[in-house]
Amino acid sequence: MTRTKEARDTAEKTTAQTAGTRVSPARKRLALAIIARLKEEYPDSDCTLEYDQAWKLLVSVRLAAQCTDARVNVVVGSLYEKFPDVDALAAAPVEEIERIVHPCGLGNSKARDISACMKMLRDEYGGKVPDDFDKLLALPGVGRKSANLIMGDVFGKPAIVTDTHCIRLVNRMGLVDGIREPGKVERELWKIIPPEEGNSFCHRLVDHGRAVCTARTRPFCDKCCLRDLCKKVGV
Numbered sequence: 001m002t003r004t005k006e007a008r009d010t011a012e013k014t015t016a017q018t019a020g021t022r023v024s025p026a027r028k029r030l031a032l033a034i035i036a037r038l039k040e041e042y043p044d045s046d047c048t049l050e051y052d053q054a055w056k057l058l059v060s061v062r063l064a065a066q067c068t069d070a071r072v073n074v075v076v077g078s079l080y081e082k083f084p085d086v087d088a089l090a091a092a093p094v095e096e097i098e099r100i101v102h103p104c105g106l107g108n109s110k111a112r113d114i115s116a117c118m119k120m121l122r123d124e125y126g127g128k129v130p131d132d133f134d135k136l137l138a139l140p141g142v143g144r145k146s147a148n149l150i151m152g153d154v155f156g157k158p159a160i161v162t163d164t165h166c167i168r169l170v171n172r173m174g175l176v177d178g179i180r181e182p183g184k185v186e187r188e189l190w191k192i193i194p195p196e197e198g199n200s201f202c203h204r205l206v207d208h209g210r211a212v213c214t215a216r217t218r219p220f221c222d223k224c225c226l227r228d229l230c231k232k233v234g235v
């Protein structure tokens with residue numbers, strides 16, 4: 001299936017899912033204007049987790065919970081040196097995985113999820129990562145955010161990754177109204193973001209959230225490329 005057809009299918013699915021709910025044309029226009037501006041500002045935004053195979057992104061995205069991508073990128077080096085493929089990692093003792101991934105925090109639960117996930121890939125998918133959202137969601141330790149990231153980054157399919165930056169920024173910008181629950185934010189964004197733009201839009205939100213629309217300080221609205229568009233809700 002081509003990416004264009006995939007985008008169209010998702011758009012139709014999204015339209016069906018949101019049928020009966022009103023979407024303000026002004027909000028759609030705002031979304032498109034923000035997308036265009038962020039494209040200019042961050043033309044090269046991409047995932048900051050490093051990987052060369054799909055299963056490695058699955059591992060990294062699990063490790064990235066409450067940990068920086070930079071630290072994950074270092075830790076996985078040791079992990080893959082010892083367990084270089086799905087079979088090796090699936091057969092690894094959980095305690096050994098935990099010992100290696102400990103610097104990422106939550107070592108025990110992350111190690112258990114990674115072990116169970118690799119076993120499932122080995123036993124049910126011949127060691128391959130499925131390119132199906134629901135199948136991804138059924139893998140241990142994989143939530144909607146991770147499944148969307150894999151769909152978008154690995155398979156080039158429409159995806160909206162509602163991480164902490166995305167949720168903070170789209171609320172401030174006025175693209176959603178005081179919604180914090182990731183699944184609800186995702187549903188609202190599907191209504192106003194063209195499916196083929198979702199994945200890169202979310203990567204750009206991460207870059208913008210780190211550099212300008214920050215969480216730990218007041219956002220730097222005076223030097224923001226969106227200052228004339230953004231609603232600055234709660235700022």
Ligand code: SF4
Nearest residue numbers: 213219221224227230
């Ligand atoms: S104008 Fe301010 S609140 Fe809006 S996106 Fe820019 S930094 Fe964030």
